Amino acid sequence: xxxxxxxxxxxxxxxxxxxxxxxxxxxxxxxxxxxxxxxxxxxxxxxxxxxxxxxxxxxxxxxxxxxxxxxxxxxxxxxxxxxxxxxxxxxxxxxxxxxxxxxxxxxxxxxxxxxxxxxxxxxxxxxxxxxxxxxxxxxxxxxxxxxxxxxxxxxxxxxxxxxxxxxxxxxxxxxxxxxxxxxxxxxxxxxxxxxxxxxxxxxxxxxxxxxxxxxxxxxxxxxxxxxxxxxxxxxxxxxxxxxxxxx
Amino acid sequence: xxxxxxxxxxxxxxxxxxxxxxxxxxxxxxxxxxxxxxxxxxxxxxxxxxxxxxxxxxxxxxxxxxxxxxxxxxxxxxxxxxxxxxxxxxxxxxxxxxxxxxxxxxxxxxxxxxxxxxxxxxxxx
Numbered sequence: 001x002x003x004x005x006x007x008x009x010x011x012x013x014x015x016x017x018x019x020x021x022x023x024x025x026x027x028x029x030x031x032x033x034x035x036x037x038x039x040x041x042x043x044x045x046x047x048x049x050x051x052x053x054x055x056x057x058x059x060x061x062x063x064x065x066x067x068x069x070x071x072x073x074x075x076x077x078x079x080x081x082x083x084x085x086x087x088x089x090x091x092x093x094x095x096x097x098x099x100x101x102x103x104x105x106x107x108x109x110x111x112x113x114x115x116x117x118x119x120x121x122x123x124x125x126x127x128x129x130x131x132x133x134x135x136x137x138x139x140x141x142x143x144x145x146x147x148x149x150x151x152x153x154x155x156x157x158x159x160x161x162x163x164x165x166x167x168x169x170x171x172x173x174x175x176x177x178x179x180x181x182x183x184x185x186x187x188x189x190x191x192x193x194x195x196x197x198x199x200x201x202x203x204x205x206x207x208x209x210x211x212x213x214x215x216x217x218x219x220x221x222x223x224x225x226x227x228x229x230x231x232x233x234x235x236x237x238x239x240x241x242x243x244x245x246x247x
Numbered sequence: 248x249x250x251x252x253x254x255x256x257x258x259x260x261x262x263x264x265x266x267x268x269x270x271x272x273x274x275x276x277x278x279x280x281x282x283x284x285x286x287x288x289x290x291x292x293x294x295x296x297x298x299x300x301x302x303x304x305x306x307x308x309x310x311x312x313x314x315x316x317x318x319x320x321x322x323x324x325x326x327x328x329x330x331x332x333x334x335x336x337x338x339x340x341x342x343x344x345x346x347x348x349x350x351x352x353x354x355x356x357x358x359x360x361x362x363x364x365x366x367x368x369x370x371x372x
């Protein structure tokens with residue numbers, strides 16, 4: 001009980017004692033006045049309650065405006081997040097292309113090493129089997145030397161290209177940071193929306209909606225939610241389903 | 248063997264193209280959605296179609312249905328390579344007459360296995 005309530009109780013008690021005294025001593029007129037006084041107190045406390053509620057509502061509204069980052073979110077953070085996510089698409093695409101550029105440069109080099117090595121190995125076998133004609137050994141020796149020189153320079157080139165592939169993976173760090181910020185923003189938006197629902201909507205419906213199963217229709221890209229039962233998680237599952245359909 | 252690769256992401260087209268080349272299929276062309284792909288198929292003498300599902304414009308499933316309803320294309324082998332993995336989608340693709348279905352992310356081995364299987368079946372029939 002706060003001081004105001006206690007004060008009111010004391011006053012009421014005094015008034016009531018006074019009323020009883022009046023009634024006992026037969027002072028009807030005074031007793032009537034005392035009754036009026038009591039009902040006034042009741043009205044006063046009713047007004048007091050209404051006043052309190054009004055103050056609470058006012059505080060809630062101004063609190064809401066204080067916490068309310070929605071304007072900022074809508075005006076700045078969400079457009080910024082769109083830019084950030086576009087940056088993620090661009091950066092990952094660039095990294096994928098850079099990696100494939102390097103790999104496509106590596107492939108003919110390693111293919112060439114393989115085919116030359118296969119040829120030399122074949123002729124090397126002839127040498128062991130004494131199938132080489134007299135002049136051919138000198139030629140083979142020359143080809144081996146050329147090959148070894150080219151393998152050395154090819155390897156340095158492959159090293160350089162593989163380093164490029166490695167460096168191209170720096171997108172993981174950059175996009176990771178950007179995505180983490182967007183996740184924080186999404187959490188912020190969620191908190192503000194929940195707040196908004198608590199103020200102006202129905203919390204009950206919100207809780208009901210949280211438990212509701214969402215119907216997923218049409219193409220939706222990779223599904224991350226592993227608990228979903230309408231989605232197959234591996235190629236083996238897909239193959240099983242198809243073979244059950246007669247594939 | 249002339250192959251059309253349809254995907255809205257150029258990197259995925261490039262990966263598929265490189266993997267196909269590795270398997271010995273060097274004659275490939277690319278389109279970025281069904282709308283671009285369909286006239287190419289109708290005009291060109293393609294022997295095989297590899298398509299994604301989720302694309303702007305015309306989606307892969309609609310491209311497949313269009314191919315099957317075109318008298319000149321109805322027998323074209325179609326391999327779907329997609330991240331769409333809902334049971335009902337795979338059933339829909341099967342009913343629409345897809346020849347193979349690969350879910351992303353996939354491996355070079357899976358691509359080879361499915362392509363081999365498709366051609367085995369075609370040669371066997």
